[in-house]
Amino acid sequence: MKCIFKIEEYLPDTNQMVVRFARLHSPQHIDNYRAIAIDATRLDYYSYETFVKSLMRYYGNPKVDASELKDPIVNDVEDINIDGEFEVRDLIGRCMVCNKDSDKELIKMKMIEL
């Protein structure tokens, strides 16, 4: 996943930075994500690459993961009624909620009545 960050302030006196994080494909502008003050002494200033890696490892990744759950749902979504008889035509034109595919296949079980 690609992420973005924006350093709003650098406070050398207190060794802090104020930073915003978001996903590259976030549905909102990065300025809508809350800025956090971070401890800049934990970051690796050897190169741009090490700086970004340490910034994301210590501060960015948790913020980005959390934002995925907190981001507004901009689509009018519906749950699939898994109990119904499958008919692909019923899904056309509707925005359905689903999980990202996992490495496990689905067992093709069917509930019947006796």
Place this chain on the structure above:
Amino acid sequence: MKRYFKKCEEFSICGAFGEKDDILSESAKDNVTQFQIIVKGSGKVARPFESNFIELKNREITDLRTLIGSDRIYKSFEDFEMYGFNCIGKYKPWSARKIINSFQGDDNSWLICFDGRPIINGITLEKMNYVKLTNKKYDVDINDAFVGVFTKL
């Protein structure tokens, strides 16, 4: 090894199809299987670093409730097709039995056909059909099928 999963109304079923000598290890949080259903093959399961193990026999339902909360290691002796029966959410014990004859149902039980085409109350079930039972008698022509009934305790 191929892994499978299906969440049903009050339980979930996981599955694994693999080859002889496959080894599978899972942590306690990832494996909450109460009963292992071996449709094909055989093997054993144990807690890591323990010499005691539980045999997993062909076409039997094995009670693994003693392993709930433990890490597990599985080893197959043959090519295999196995399923696991799990409760949904926090651990609640179920019971399980293999069906070979007609039986009395109840509202707390589910029947799953793991293999074959049994005839129950005049209806032919297919592999992986499942049924919410009610408090009535079920007439069974097992027809060499492998059928289990699972009951919430």
